[in-house]
Amino acid sequence: MLQKKVCMLGSFSVGKSSLVRRFVESMFDEQYHTTIGVKVDKKVVNANDEDLTLVLWDIYGEDVFQKMRMSYLRGMHGYLLVVDGTRRQTLDDALRLNDRVVSEIGKVPAVLALNKFDLTDQWEIEPDRETQLAAAGWTLERTSAKTGDAVEKAFLHLAQAIMAK
Amino acid sequence: MAEQAQRRAFEAQAQEKPTHNNHAYEELRHLIVAPEQEGIATIQERLDNLEKRTADVSVVVAEAIQMRREKGDDLALAAALAPTIQETLRESVRRDPHVLADALFPVMGPAIRKSIAETLRGMLESFNEALEHSLSWRGIKWRIEGFRTGKPFAEIVLMHSLLYRVEQVFLIHRETGLVLNHVVAPSAPAQDAAMVAGLLSAIQQFARDSFQPGQTENLGNMTFDELQIRVVSGPNAVIAAAIRGHAPEAYNLAMNETLEEIQRHYSSALAHFTGDPGPFRAAEPQIARLLETQYREKPPETRRPRAAMIAGAIAAVLLLGWAGYSTYLLIEWSRFLSELRKQPGIVVVSYTKDGRTFHIQGFRDPLSEDPKKLISQAGLDPDSADLQLAPYYSLDDAIVARRATALLHPPAGVTLSAKNGELIPEGSAPQNWIAQLEEKAPWIAGVSRVDESHLQNSSLRQLNALRGTLESVVLLFPLGRAELDSGQETNLAQSEKNIRALIAQAVPLRQVVTVELVGHTDITGVEAANLTLSRERADQIRAALLHNSVNSAILLPRGVGTSQPLHDESSEEGRRLNRSVTFKVTLSPLPAAGTASSASGAAPAN
Ligand SMILES: Nc1nc2c(ncn2[C@@H]2O[C@H](COP(=O)(O)OP(=O)(O)OP(=O)(O)O)[C@@H](O)[C@H]2O)c(=O)[nH]1
Ligand SMILES: [Mg+2]
Numbered sequence: 001m002l003q004k005k006v007c008m009l010g011s012f013s014v015g016k017s018s019l020v021r022r023f024v025e026s027m028f029d030e031q032y033h034t035t036i037g038v039k040v041d042k043k044v045v046n047a048n049d050e051d052l053t054l055v056l057w058d059i060y061g062e063d064v065f066q067k068m069r070m071s072y073l074r075g076m077h078g079y080l081l082v083v084d085g086t087r088r089q090t091l092d093d094a095l096r097l098n099d100r101v102v103s104e105i106g107k108v109p110a111v112l113a114l115n116k117f118d119l120t121d122q123w124e125i126e127p128d129r130e131t132q133l134a135a136a137g138w139t140l141e142r143t144s145a146k147t148g149d150a151v152e153k154a155f156l157h158l159a160q161a162i163m164a165k
Numbered sequence: 166m167a168e169q170a171q172r173r174a175f176e177a178q179a180q181e182k183p184t185h186n187n188h189a190y191e192e193l194r195h196l197i198v199a200p201e202q203e204g205i206a207t208i209q210e211r212l213d214n215l216e217k218r219t220a221d222v223s224v225v226v227a228e229a230i231q232m233r234r235e236k237g238d239d240l241a242l243a244a245a246l247a248p249t250i251q252e253t254l255r256e257s258v259r260r261d262p263h264v265l266a267d268a269l270f271p272v273m274g275p276a277i278r279k280s281i282a283e284t285l286r287g288m289l290e291s292f293n294e295a296l297e298h299s300l301s302w303r304g305i306k307w308r309i310e311g312f313r314t315g316k317p318f319a320e321i322v323l324m325h326s327l328l329y330r331v332e333q334v335f336l337i338h339r340e341t342g343l344v345l346n347h348v349v350a351p352s353a354p355a356q357d358a359a360m361v362a363g364l365l366s367a368i369q370q371f372a373r374d375s376f377q378p379g380q381t382e383n384l385g386n387m388t389f390d391e392l393q394i395r396v397v398s399g400p401n402a403v404i405a406a407a408i409r410g411h412a413p414e415a416y417n418l419a420m421n422e423t424l425e426e427i428q429r430h431y432s433s434a435l436a437h438f439t440g441d442p443g444p445f446r447a448a449e450p451q452i453a454r455l456l457e458t459q460y461r462e463k464p465p466e467t468r469r470p471r472a473a474m475i476a477g478a479i480a481a482v483l484l485l486g487w488a489g490y491s492t493y494l495l496i497e498w499s500r501f502l503s504e505l506r507k508q509p510g511i512v513v514v515s516y517t518k519d520g521r522t523f524h525i526q527g528f529r530d531p532l533s534e535d536p537k538k539l540i541s542q543a544g545l546d547p548d549s550a551d552l553q554l555a556p557y558y559s560l561d562d563a564i565v566a567r568r569a570t571a572l573l574h575p576p577a578g579v580t581l582s583a584k585n586g587e588l589i590p591e592g593s594a595p596q597n598w599i600a601q602l603e604e605k606a607p608w609i610a611g612v613s614r615v616d617e618s619h620l621q622n623s624s625l626r627q628l629n630a631l632r633g634t635l636e637s638v639v640l641l642f643p644l645g646r647a648e649l650d651s652g653q654e655t656n657l658a659q660s661e662k663n664i665r666a667l668i669a670q671a672v673p674l675r676q677v678v679t680v681e682l683v684g685h686t687d688i689t690g691v692e693a694a695n696l697t698l699s700r701e702r703a704d705q706i707r708a709a710l711l712h713n714s715v716n717s718a719i720l721l722p723r724g725v726g727t728s729q730p731l732h733d734e735s736s737e738e739g740r741r742l743n744r745s746v747t748f749k750v751t752l753s754p755l756p757a758a759g760t761a762s763s764a765s766g767a768a769p770a771n
Contacts, residue, residue, distance in 0.1 A: 005341040040363030075341030
């Protein structure tokens with residue numbers, strides 16, 4: 001079966017691990033266990049009428065203490081750029097990180113996940129901003145690892161983009 | 166500072182010679198010599214002043230050492246510096262051991278670990294050798310261990326002699342960390358290859374970044390408890406092997422060779438890999454070759470056979486054989502004895518073995534199986550048995566049945582069995598045998614009752630059959646006449662024979678036979694005349710039978726005229742049948758024993 005390496009990128013605590021857990025195990029945990037190093041998971045999906053294994057590299061999120069190691073991204077076929085919709089800062093950080101990725105790794109398919117969409121009252125991302133991003137070519141998904149909303153869809157869009165390449 | 170010194174030197178000179186007449190000369194001299202003098206004074210000053218000299222050397226000391234080393238003469242320098250450095254270190258430790266400890270900490274850990282690993286490896290190897298040289302002793306120990314723990318010997322040997330086992334081999338695409346192929350040793354636990362491969366390459370990346378930045382060399386070994394992961398990397402592919410135990414360094418060579426082979430063979434597939442492991446399926450035999458299991462050594466049996474060992478082996482085989490055969494005999498004899506105990510009519514009270522002879526004491530019914538024959542049938546030597554079996558009457562059902570059979574001689578078709586003292590004959594027997602059975606059975610040892618419910622009396626059956634035959638006979642007469650029809654003679658003769666047989670067979674059954682001769686007529690004529698005619702006909706038959714000396718007492722002639730017609734007379738045939746004599750047999754038991762003999766005596770003597 002075809003295998004594709006997919007990385008989870010984004011600032012710390014935006015919900016990268018939670019999205020993987022929801023996607024792979026259909027589970028969610030309110031508690032925050034920061035990822036140390038990399039956790040590798042996998043899931044078989046069907047995209048464009050073909051089964052493929054997504055090998056998911058859930059990488060620790062950048063914070064003030066540690067930068068992302070670009071070497072983990074080598075050879076990846078696509079990535080999910082995750083943003084915490086309740087912290088606007090994480091979107092700016094994500095886009096900056098994205099620039100670094102593109103310049104070092106090159107352009108590969110990506111999906112932007114605006115996560116924690118269940119927390120609507122704390123939502124900090126204006127609809128205008130989303131329109132801009134879409135115009136800039138981003139595939140956007142408002143996800144919630146907690147409720148499971150659009151999680152499957154985000155990964156599926158990514159898989160389809162990878163297969164279309 | 167230098168300027169100050171210069172000025173001071175100049176002033177000192179001026180004060181020493183304050184003459185005015187040679188002022189011009191002084192002027193000149195000053196003009197010519199002063200700069201040099203000042204220079205010399207400065208140098209003098211620098212040489213004399215320790216502080217200044219130190220300052221000067223400090224500027225060049227590092228360069229000087231460097232230059233010295235570049236000249237390739239650093240051995241001398243090292244020799245010169247060594248005592249000082251040693252002293253320095255000693256002093257440093259004396260003053261504050263923490264400073265040096267902290268400084269050395271990063272290098273000490275790995276150094277110690279490495280040294281321990283080396284020591285352990287060495288110990289393992291010498292331990293192996295020691296084991297090799299104490300082969301037989303070890304073998305015995307393992308056997309004892311096997312006996313003690315109840316584990317099969319083979320398992321103990323395997324446990325002790327398994328050196329290492331390569332449980333899984335992964336072929337991984339280096340750049341993406343995706344698994345290209347994966348093989349698992351039979352019965353080894355397998356993990357999800359995709360995830361393991363990913364994690365392994367993440368660890369590799371981490372190690373590369375953290376410990377060896379810039380270097381392409383890879384982390385070769387990772388150890389988790391007794392599981393070791395060996396990794397060899399090529400430009401595009403990585404082979405990782407999960408090994409239980411301690412594989413030799415040579416194993417890495419095999420891994421590298423395989424990797425090179427794969428790199429060569431799949432170079433373009435590796436370079437253009439986009440996640441499809443399909444093309445690498447063919448590499449399975451190559452990586453499967455890396456799944457190896459190595460034992461510490463070959464099993465003991467295959468070691469060099471020496472003469473002494475052969476002799477020893479033969480002796481052992483003989484000894485074992487003898488012990489085995491004796492044990493076999495003992496087992497066979499005890500099996501035979503338990504069989505013998507089950508035999509009806511044989512009681513084993515005790516048995517002893519002395520040398521090769523088995524003494525068996527007990528009782529035996531003469532009708533039981535011959536014990537000697539049983540010994541031979543069991544495959545044992547009857548001559549090695551000493552049977553002391555006293556005769557007795559067994560009340561065992563099987564023997565009782567056998568005894569009854571021997572005494573009663575049942576006719577063919579009759580079998581005898583016994584159950585709890587009851588004799589059960591089955592089948593069909595003539596009356597006289599049944600009489601004999603009833604008379605003799607109670608006298609047979611072990612028989613207290615006879616159950617005759619499964620026994621048929623064949624004599625009685627025959628008697629009834631004869632009676633039926635006789636009663637169906639119709640002796641015919643012509644119309645209005647009392648003489649038998651012509652052609653009825655054979656019929657009469659047969660009936661007479663049957664009457665005789667009937668009488669004969671009734672005797673053992675203790676029955677008295679009477680035969681009524683019933684005369685009939687058709688309805689032609691008046692009834693009074695018919696009655697007479699019917700009686701005449703019956704008398705006629707009686708006379709014929711008496712003539713042939715059938716006992717007169719049992720023949721009772723009777724005329725019934727037309728009162729008991731055999732047929733309706735609507736046809737001539739019906740009427741013909743009614744002109745006849747028929748038989749009616751009556752059986753009545755002999756009244757008493759006293760008269761029985763006279764009744765028997767009444768039986769015809771042929
Ligand atoms: N309400 C809500 N909480 C979420 C959601 N996704 C994640 N969280 C919570 O956010 C916290 C961080 O989630 P993680 O998945 O560990 O975040 P991460 O990006 O993996 O963090 P690092 O591994 O430290 O980089 C946890 O407490 C989660 O329960 C979501 O969709 N909704
Ligand atoms: Mg995480």
